[in-house]
Amino acid sequence: MINLKLNKLDVKAEQGWTILETAKYYGLEIPTLCYNEGLSTYGGCRLCLVEIGEGENTKLVSSCTYPVEEGLVVHTDTKRVLNARKMMIELMLSVAPNSKTIQDLASKFGVTQMRFEARNEECILCGLCVRMCAEQMDGKAIGFQNRGHKRKISTPFDVRSEECRLCGGCMYICPACQLRCHGPDPDSDVCNACLTMDPTCVDVYDELQCWMYDAGRCGTCVREEEPNKKDIQNADKK
């Protein structure tokens, strides 16, 4: 067993677990998008970012690909994590604003504005369909092509592949294929209808139910930890 600290709690994890699996085991919610239990991990969406390390030497890592280590200190709900996560949602929103999954994520994590131009590419390159095709359907019909801003997912030579059996697994798992619901303002880039409408399409937790760290959703319990610095400053003033 490996001992580590997860949000200041001492937890135990088995050898080979990732931070995400450990957090799930202890009932801690970390949002994910490109992660699926039946598929290999990819670490592409960066929604599952967590902060590891102590003091000033902390860094953000994707929890779905980071294996647990002895004595690791993990925080899943610091301000840095929340801000990075919001930024990732905002970036994905700019690529595929018509996706229901991403609009729901935006509502859930309070992304109310989009500072980027909407590109309407309808693919966020999460790679779920590629892994679904190769690992679950044994098809290997689609894959990544080109690189940089030209990167895309397609079949060889952009024609129907002989490997493809039209099983539809890629469309089933695609987070961008399900179109967003028609809220009060369907032309807007950020829907956010779920924030004010009742019933809402996002699962909303009662703030009072918050048990320890409920995914850090409301963020009220998050504060910056720098007691040492403040103490030093106060001492200087005195």
Next chain:
Amino acid sequence: MNVQTDKVKSFINKYNCKQSALIAILQEIQAEYNYLPKNALIYVSQQLHIPLIDIIGVATFYSAFSLEPKGEHTVKVCMGTACHVRGGPKILEEFERRLEIESGHTTDDKQFSLDTVACLECCAIGPVVVVDENYHAQTSIRNVDTILKKYRKKEKKNEEHQ
């Protein structure tokens, strides 16, 4: 273009049918045909037992490989920071207009392929244009026509000699 299976097979055998030698095999095919023919890729996929999509992924990832036939001369326009600042994009635009193709493609008569590169590590003489390993320093829009004429002339001279 008709792809000779024997030739592709000899490339594969040269590397003992190893999956890890995929890039080396693709390089041999690229050198032989000046591009990666569709049939050759399918044949390699069958022989090495690598899914075709993975081979396509490799072939489209590296700019050394091309899925469409390359021209006689390859024109590379530098788009690195220094060349970009000194007017690289305008030179590229001029080449695109003269050759009537977009960058990354080949002219219909298969004479010129136009490409962009990130940096050629000779920023002091920018903006740089490279045609078939020949460096053209401090090019401007005015030079574009002379550069192209030079290579077109060579073709004609060769024909006369023959």
